Amino acid sequence: MLTAIRAELLRWRNTARWSWQGWRAAWRSEKSLRQWTLANAGSALLALSLDLTAGERALILALGLLVLAAELANTALEEVVDYISTAQDPRAGKIKDCGSAVVGMTALAAGVAWVVVLIG
Numbered sequence: 001m002l003t004a005i006r007a008e009l010l011r012w013r014n015t016a017r018w019s020w021q022g023w024r025a026a027w028r029s030e031k032s033l034r035q036w037t038l039a040n041a042g043s044a045l046l047a048l049s050l051d052l053t054a055g056e057r058a059l060i061l062a063l064g065l066l067v068l069a070a071e072l073a074n075t076a077l078e079e080v081v082d083y084i085s086t087a088q089d090p091r092a093g094k095i096k097d098c099g100s101a102v103v104g105m106t107a108l109a110a111g112v113a114w115v116v117v118l119i120g
């Protein structure tokens with residue numbers, strides 16, 4: 001039992017380490033991740049300083065993190081496409097454009113949440 005718990009803790013530690021590695025690699029190469037992180041920090045600061053309910057704050061903070069997650073997934077998609085081939089192909093373009101649209105949709109969701117929270 002103790003061995004199984006130890007193995008599971010080790011697995012979590014490795015998962016956290018590899019996730020951090022992924023974040024750092026994306027941070028180095030992706031200007032848009034850095035820009036979204038900055039925008040998200042501003043949004044989070046605003047959400048924490050305004051007189052919002054806990055639910056409203058939770059929504060704004062969670063959607064902000066979702067934008068960053070989408071940007072990471074988009075980066076992963078782009079890397080996979082370029083790893084397979086850097087040749088021009090409409091399917092490669094479609095994959096990249098859909099990845100980009102995922103980020104756009106999450107950003108739109110965060111924007112809509114802000115508008116509804118502020119205006120109602």
Ligand SMILES: Nc1ncnc2c1ncn2[C@@H]1O[C@H](COP(=O)(O)OP(=O)(O)OP(=O)(O)O)[C@@H](O)[C@H]1O
Pocket residue numbers: 032074078085086087088089090091092093094096097100
């Ligand atoms: N291998 C490819 N084949 C066809 N079209 C491609 C290919 N690679 C990129 N494109 C298209 O070229 C345009 C620019 O894509 P690219 O990945 O270079 O943008 P990017 O500036 O790196 O995007 P992001 O800001 O999301 O990192 C997109 O419309 C994309 O679909």
